[in-house]
Amino acid sequence: MGEQIAGEASPRLARVVRPADIAAALDDVGVPRPRPVLVLVGGAGGMDEATQQVLTRVLRDAVLPVVERHGAAVVDGGTDSGVMRMLGRARAERNGVFPLVGVAASGTVRVPGGPTIDDAAEPERHHSHLVLVPGEAWGDESPWLTDVADVIAGECASVTVVVNGGEITYADAKGSLDRGRPVVVLAGTGRTADAIADARAGRPADPRDAxxxxxxxxxVVAVQDAAEVRATIDALLSQA
Structure with a gap:
């Protein structure tokens, strides 16, 4: 039933080559479904220490309690960097048992038996599962992340949360919107998230942001407003 990365605390690996393989691969490694899903996309590039501390608290004390209350799963990129690292560590601090499922292009993460690109990343070890999909470049995982979230959610509610982020984040957010998944943008986290927030406020914007x-x-919710972040995600995950 799947593979295990070496180490006591490490995600179980599932490998897929076609979208049609996702359901069986998730079942094989024991990802429970259907259930509500929160998708976390973005990064932490250029985020100062103070903002990182605020985001860490919001993830730990506002986002994850809602995930746990709804019995939801979380889907992200699964690597030991940026917001994915923050989320994995927040799960560990809370002794969380909810499924935390990373989705990564096989060539971009260092796992046994897999070729990697020069800037490949380590898997974040507090994730419960890591789904490896075809691809050798950052961003190749984007459509698959949406597919995995859809399969886990089934008919249950789902929501995507955008934090900071770069070019790939636009594809991730658009992919969610194209599937009818609500997107919550955490303003004040920088880069793509703030550009979208600026567009919502009527400021000149790139067509993608607009x-x-x-x-x-x-x-669009300010990251500093933990109560509003909690209430917004709670309401969206409560939708049938």
Whole structure:
């Protein structure tokens, strides 16, 4: 039933080559479904220490309690960097048992038996599962991340949370909106998230920011407002 990365605390590996393989691969490694899903996308590039501390607290004390209350799973990129590292460590601090499922292109993470690119990343060890999908470049995982979230959620509610982020984050957010998944943008975390927030506020914007900001499925919430972050995600995960 799947593979285990070496080490006592490490994610179970599932490998897929076609979207049609996802359901069986998730079942093989014991990802429970269907259940509500929170998708976390973005990064932490250029985020100062103070903002990282605020985000860490919001993830630990506002986002994850809602995930646990709804019996939800979380899907992200699964690598030991940026917001994925923050989320994995927050799960460990809370002794969380909810499924935390990373989705990564096989060539971008260092796992046994896999070729990697020069800037490949280590898997984040507090994730419960890591789904390896075809690809040798950062961003190849983007459509698969949406697919994995859909398969886990089934008919249950799901929501995507955008934190900071770069070019790939646009594809991740658009992929969620195209599937009808609400997107919550955490303003104040920098880069893509703030550009979308600026577009929502009516400031001059890149067409990609404007399109995401204009969607009726998009919510913009200040990261410093933990209560509003909690309430927004709770309401969206409560939808049938």
């Amino acid at each position: 399109a995401i900001a204009a969607s009726p499925l998009t919510r």
